[in-house]
Amino acid sequence: MIRDEDIIRIEEPKLSLAERLYLPQILGGLWVTLRHVFKRKITVQYPEQRRSMYRDNYRGVHRLNKDAQGRVKCVACFMCETACPAHCIHIVGAESPWPDREKYPVRFDIDELRCIYCGMCEEACPVDAIELTPLHDMVGQSRAEMVFDKEKLLGVFDQTRDLKPPKNPRIVGYAIDNPDYQLGEGPGRVPLTPPLSPKSRGQGSGGRGQSESVPAPDPRALPPGKESR
Amino acid sequence: MRINATVIPSLAMSNSLLATLVLVVAVFAVVMGIVTYLTLLERKVAAWIQDRYGPNRCGPLGLIQPLADAVKMLFKEEFIPARADRWLYLIAPMWIIVPALVAVAVVPLAGTVEIAGQFVRLQIADINVGLLYIVGVGSLSVYAVVLGGWASNSKYSFLGGLRSTAQMISYEVPLGLTLLSLVLVSGGSLRLEEIVAHQSGYWWGWLPRWNAFTQPLALVIFFTCMLAESNRLPFDLPEAEQELVGGYHTEYSSMKFGMFMMAEYAHVLVSSMVLAVLFLGGWSFWGLRDEQTAWYFALAKLAVLLGKAGLIIFFVMQIRWTLPRFRFDQVMRLAWKGWIPAALALLAANALLLYWMAPALVYTLANVALLALFVFAGQFSRSPVTGRQLSLRAVESELQTTNP
Ligand code: SF4
Ligand code: SF4
Numbered sequence: 001m002i003r004d005e006d007i008i009r010i011e012e013p014k015l016s017l018a019e020r021l022y023l024p025q026i027l028g029g030l031w032v033t034l035r036h037v038f039k040r041k042i043t044v045q046y047p048e049q050r051r052s053m054y055r056d057n058y059r060g061v062h063r064l065n066k067d068a069q070g071r072v073k074c075v076a077c078f079m080c081e082t083a084c085p086a087h088c089i090h091i092v093g094a095e096s097p098w099p100d101r102e103k104y105p106v107r108f109d110i111d112e113l114r115c116i117y118c119g120m121c122e123e124a125c126p127v128d129a130i131e132l133t134p135l136h137d138m139v140g141q142s143r144a145e146m147v148f149d150k151e152k153l154l155g156v157f158d159q160t161r162d163l164k165p166p167k168n169p170r171i172v173g174y175a176i177d178n179p180d181y182q183l184g185e186g187p188g189r190v191p192l193t194p195p196l197s198p199k200s201r202g203q204g205s206g207g208r209g210q211s212e213s214v215p216a217p218d219p220r221a222l223p224p225g226k227e228s229r
Numbered sequence: 230m231r232i233n234a235t236v237i238p239s240l241a242m243s244n245s246l247l248a249t250l251v252l253v254v255a256v257f258a259v260v261m262g263i264v265t266y267l268t269l270l271e272r273k274v275a276a277w278i279q280d281r282y283g284p285n286r287c288g289p290l291g292l293i294q295p296l297a298d299a300v301k302m303l304f305k306e307e308f309i310p311a312r313a314d315r316w317l318y319l320i321a322p323m324w325i326i327v328p329a330l331v332a333v334a335v336v337p338l339a340g341t342v343e344i345a346g347q348f349v350r351l352q353i354a355d356i357n358v359g360l361l362y363i364v365g366v367g368s369l370s371v372y373a374v375v376l377g378g379w380a381s382n383s384k385y386s387f388l389g390g391l392r393s394t395a396q397m398i399s400y401e402v403p404l405g406l407t408l409l410s411l412v413l414v415s416g417g418s419l420r421l422e423e424i425v426a427h428q429s430g431y432w433w434g435w436l437p438r439w440n441a442f443t444q445p446l447a448l449v450i451f452f453t454c455m456l457a458e459s460n461r462l463p464f465d466l467p468e469a470e471q472e473l474v475g476g477y478h479t480e481y482s483s484m485k486f487g488m489f490m491m492a493e494y495a496h497v498l499v500s501s502m503v504l505a506v507l508f509l510g511g512w513s514f515w516g517l518r519d520e521q522t523a524w525y526f527a528l529a530k531l532a533v534l535l536g537k538a539g540l541i542i543f544f545v546m547q548i549r550w551t552l553p554r555f556r557f558d559q560v561m562r563l564a565w566k567g568w569i570p571a572a573l574a575l576l577a578a579n580a581l582l583l584y585w586m587a588p589a590l591v592y593t594l595a596n597v598a599l600l601a602l603f604v605f606a607g608q609f610s611r612s613p614v615t616g617r618q619l620s621l622r623a624v625e626s627e628l629q630t631t632n633p
Contacts, residue, residue: 034547
């Protein structure tokens with residue numbers, strides 16, 4: 001049953017005589033379309049012209065970010081694979097050769113044809129290792145070619161580093177920030193105080209600065225809203 | 230107002246068989262060529278009106294696009310629905326393209342040309358009943374539409390076929406009546422060449438004696454009926470894609486669909502040519518006379534006719550992207566309550582004026598007055614009440630009784 005208060009009464013607008021005669025209105029419409037025929041065309045002629053107004057948050061091809069040492073940032077936590085609604089991320093993790101994390105991905109494949117570019121993987125990643133870039137025009141001649149492996153995804157990072165600088169150039173709070181384990185100097189590296197000892201890595205569950213022996217969590221891994229955007 | 234046949238060479242004799250055969254092939258080729266390029270023009274016009282460029286990737290300005298489309302059409306999968314009536318299903322696309330193409334046979338293309346001492350009339354068939362032939366052949370295409378809709382065994386096709394039957398038959402009545410009054414004022418001949426000849430000459434030395442100037446109401450009615458007959462917007466209810474998927478050709482694929490497409494454009498082209506012949510003086514133009522029979526004059530005349538047809542086609546396409554589609558009851562109302570009485574009144578008016586031997590200006594005034602009368606009267610005709618409006622009224626009266 002329709003309730004009274006739900007009914008919206010709309011008065012039909014009163015038409016003037018010229019409008020009711022129909023023919024003048026047709027002529028008016030024809031005049032409008034005729035003018036548009038000679039107007040400036042606004043189509044972007046795509047391969048030759050490109051719009052340069054991509055937003056930072058455009059969701060195109062993925063990239064796997066590298067850290068300051070040029071290593072893959074990913075820690076093979078499988079968060080993105082779990083979050084992905086299209087099930088198009090396939091990771092094979094292995095024990096990390098580096099002492100600053102336990103795991104790293106030996107294989108990292110994303111099926112770019114299956115992906116729906118929702119960006120959930122980027123949201124899920126605790127270390128900002130996976131990001132979507134403004135690149136949107138990729139082509140391939142086979143389906144297999146469109147499954148991007150780790151090398152390709154890292155290559156995308158090199159390609160788009162200038163276009164979209166990594167949000168978070170370093171992994172904060174991990175043992176990598178301990179000067180003992182620094183393998184080299186990179187741009188944007190800020191020494192973290194207090195330094196962490198390698199043996200305390202991964203123990204306890206305190207917050208940043210609670211205890212010297214506990215690594216501070218990555219502020220970027222906090223729930224959205226607390227991020228400094 | 231009788232035409233003296235000895236004065237005008239084009240009315241004096243008929244073509245040899247060889248000349249006719251050559252003409253048939255040439256006209257067929259040219260018409261098909263134009264039809265394929267009309268598909269491109271349609272897309273271009275649509276794009277221009279929407280501030281786009283339209284297809285421009287295949288060749289310069291997209292000029293090879295129709296070829297690409299044809300290749301695509303030819304190589305697409307042929308699909309015949311399982312429950313379709315196979316034979317009728319296959320006949321329909323063949324049938325639809327024939328009437329559209331054969332109608333062009335009686336169109337006087339470019340007067341007479343002199344080739345090697347022989348006079349050849351550039352018209353495939355110069356028959357005495359040219360106008361009747363066009364109306365008769367034109368109405369044949371409705372069968373193809375009905376067949377296509379029926380044989381596909383799909384509800385959308387069927388509805389499209391039904392609609393198109395009702396629409397095409399309705400609009401044939403005002404079309405015929407208009408042509409009748411047109412014949413009255415152009416010397417009483419059904420022969421297209423003679424109607425063209427009747428429109429040669431000028432008023433006050435410069436204004437061509439085209440029927441468009443003396444018969445504007447007939448022009449409007451003819452144009453509307455032509456849109457309705459060729460299922461163009463705003464009368465494209467038989468193929469209203471928002472309601473009927475594709476209408477009568479929903480179930481057709483590959484080149485069979487292409488045939489329906491081509492038939493539509495052939496229809497548009499031929500009816501535009503007929504309109505140019507009937508109302509815009511055919512190939513007549515300032516500086517072109519019937520006695521000029523050199524080949525370059527023939528070419529110029531052909532160009533004039535095609536140019537006039539081209540303008541009309543552009544207008545038809547522009548209308549497609551300007552006006553929204555009519556509701557079906559509006560389509561029927563326009564035909565039965567609008568154009569049929571108007572065409573009858575026009576016929577009576579023309580007959581009277583002819584009897585009184587009125588000057589041309591009076592015809593124009595009578596036409597304009599009738600047009601104004603009918604447009605004005607149109608707003609007093611009661612529009613039918615739809616079910617939705619009825620239920621709305623019921624709800625309102627119920628509300629008023631329950632809580633005053
Ligand atoms: S963007 Fe969405 S669909 Fe694509 S890989 Fe990431 S989570 Fe999966
Ligand atoms: S969520 Fe980030 S760190 Fe975890 S597996 Fe995916 S990319 Fe690697």
